[in-house]
Amino acid sequence: MAILLPYSELKLETRCHNQIENEIDRRAIRAGDEELSRDYVKDYPGGKHRPVSPSRKYNCHGLTFGSRRTWISRASEIAKILKDDEYHSIEIKEVMPGDIVVYFQNGDAEHSGIVIESGFVPIVLSKWGPAHEVVHRVNDCPYDSMQIAYYRIKT
Amino acid sequence: MSLNDFDLTLASRVYGIANTAPFLVRKLQADPTIRAMGETCKVEDILAALRSAADVEPTTAVDAVRPYALLVALWFKPEVDHLKEAAKVPASAYRWFPEVAELLIQNFSPVHRQTVQVPGLLSAPSVSVTSSASTTTTPPIILAER
Numbered sequence: 001m002a003i004l005l006p007y008s009e010l011k012l013e014t015r016c017h018n019q020i021e022n023e024i025d026r027r028a029i030r031a032g033d034e035e036l037s038r039d040y041v042k043d044y045p046g047g048k049h050r051p052v053s054p055s056r057k058y059n060c061h062g063l064t065f066g067s068r069r070t071w072i073s074r075a076s077e078i079a080k081i082l083k084d085d086e087y088h089s090i091e092i093k094e095v096m097p098g099d100i101v102v103y104f105q106n107g108d109a110e111h112s113g114i115v116i117e118s119g120f121v122p123i124v125l126s127k128w129g130p131a132h133e134v135v136h137r138v139n140d141c142p143y144d145s146m147q148i149a150y151y152r153i154k155t
Numbered sequence: 156m157s158l159n160d161f162d163l164t165l166a167s168r169v170y171g172i173a174n175t176a177p178f179l180v181r182k183l184q185a186d187p188t189i190r191a192m193g194e195t196c197k198v199e200d201i202l203a204a205l206r207s208a209a210d211v212e213p214t215t216a217v218d219a220v221r222p223y224a225l226l227v228a229l230w231f232k233p234e235v236d237h238l239k240e241a242a243k244v245p246a247s248a249y250r251w252f253p254e255v256a257e258l259l260i261q262n263f264s265p266v267h268r269q270t271v272q273v274p275g276l277l278s279a280p281s282v283s284v285t286s287s288a289s290t291t292t293t294p295p296i297i298l299a300e301r
């Protein structure tokens with residue numbers, strides 16, 4: 001059985017074999033983490049808050065681009081994934097379930113999610129930092145939705 | 156006011172959903188509590204609290220954000236040197252510490268604060284605004300002196 005360190009990086013590559021910088025933080029959740037998650041459940045009653053505990057093993061980008069396996073935080077890594085994996089930008093009217101959304105702010109990719117329902121205001125599945133996963137309207141979350149972009153991967 | 160008197164609950168809530176270090180920095184810079192820390196506490200006290208906080212593994216959500224909050228408090232000081240000194244503090248349990256410090260140093264701009272006494276425009280101790288129930292289309296607003 002493998003010995004797991006508190007922090008480690010997965011060998012996670014883009015389609016072009018470029019390593020994606022990532023880190024799994026396996027430390028236990030802290031006192032107050034569960035309460036914070038519960039506070040967000042109250043603050044965002046319109047979302048469907050999935051019953052998964054807070055975790056630092058993966059974040060929104062880890063969910064969107066890494067199958068919930070790890071935490072990806074740097075905007076440069078998101079840019080690398082979008083380019084190497086051949087995502088292309090699409091208009092909101094083209095959005096379909098399975099596309100992804102990235103929330104940008106001053107060059108930072110501060111959040112991302114997977115579209116699960118299209119429409120005038122798409123519904124996405126995302127993870128809120130170390131807190132839990134939420135199914136929510138694209139603009140009903142604690143992240144700034146003024147500069148969002150939708151992408152579809154080329155196959 | 157002591158550093159322990161500042162309530163970091165709001166900061167811990169932000170940290171509790173932060174996916175990236177720049178997001179955390181932006182939100183902490185907008186946190187009035189952290190701004191007040193920076194404006195009212197001495198640099199030496201903030202640095203001492205930072206060294207103490209960064210030296211231990213966080214056990215609570217508030218502990219987890221404290222070193223970042225203290226870094227941002229230093230960002231509100233008029234000199235960048237304190238921030239550069241703080242960036243050298245060992246903080247291995249705080250994974251974003253080097254990145255947060257770097258971001259703050261990068262977007263530091265010297266701020267000079269001066270309190271300006273504006274000549275009193277209203278001599279009354281307080282002013283209340285009331286509207287009249289008259290039949291005119293635009294009810295007049297009356298500034299009344301108590």
